[in-house]
Amino acid sequence: MEKLLKGHQKFKAIKFKKNKDLFLKLVKDGQHPGTLFIGCSDSRVIPGLITGSKPGELFTIQNVGNFVAPYKPDEDYHSTASAIEYAVSVLKVDDIIVCGHSHCGAIKSLYKDLNKNEDLIHTNKWLELGNEAKKVAQLVGGSEEEKLINTEKISAMFQLENLLTYPAVKRRVDEGSLHLHVWYYKIETGEIEYYDDTKGSFIPMEG
Template structure:
């Protein structure tokens, strides 16, 4: 806790002072240009890897950067409601789904552990990417576990882009070229980001 307290003091003394005008403008409201959907993993910092300032990204974080397919419901739906708010209220121009290397959620699907039995809500959440897991296991039987994990992370990003297109208002905005979707795979240990190309179905280096 002491480290966090020292951090907020340093923020107020250094970062806030350097961006006073920015924060003063943000008092009136937010106008982010991008909805950034990523994993809750503590090693992933959206603002750091995109070099963006407060007010630029509307961020959704959850285990394994999952987007549940659209459905009408009266349940409490955090990810779905945040997407709705970002697109319909804030009018973001871009949606990025960002997966990452060594993703614990993806690994838990490829190499299931009894530990998930102690995490019933996590286990249930990860059921949403079982179709991706089943495809990887079926189509890449001979691959090493590490390679399967890498493919699981990338195929998962593509699957979530498909899920976004089940949202009627997203599909309509994409059709009108009012909204752009992009899928990223961030490699923690190298700092590389691979971007999905829909034309050839491959991920290509985006920051070399």
């Protein structure tokens, strides 16, 4: 905690002071991000850092496994769904990025039995969103490491299907005013790959 407090003091003294006009402009004009970034809650994945984005440029959702639950209106609370709706229908973002990453703990958990842990009831239910990706990766085969990497990438791709179950997302994609993207961030190298529809594979992002 002490480190966080010192970090905040440094932020106020240096970064905030340097960008004070930007922050005041964001207060006056409101936020107008161009992109919704859906990433993992993993502490090693920091959207603004890996994209070099400034405050106000990214609207972010981070959850376990960078999953998107399908559109399903009911009486339950839906944090991720609410943020998607707000980004698409209120903020009118132009792009949505679903970003998977290497060494993902959520994906590893798909291959473990967590059901015996009563403290992970909600987590176990949430992880069901990765089961289809796991099935496909197992069919592809390969080493355990390759299987995990494939699951991480395939899972990110599957989230686009779930995104398209949201009426507003589907409508805007069909209109051509909203574009969906799949990224894969490699923690060990800092590189980002993107899925190329034309090539049917993940391609390194060029500078």
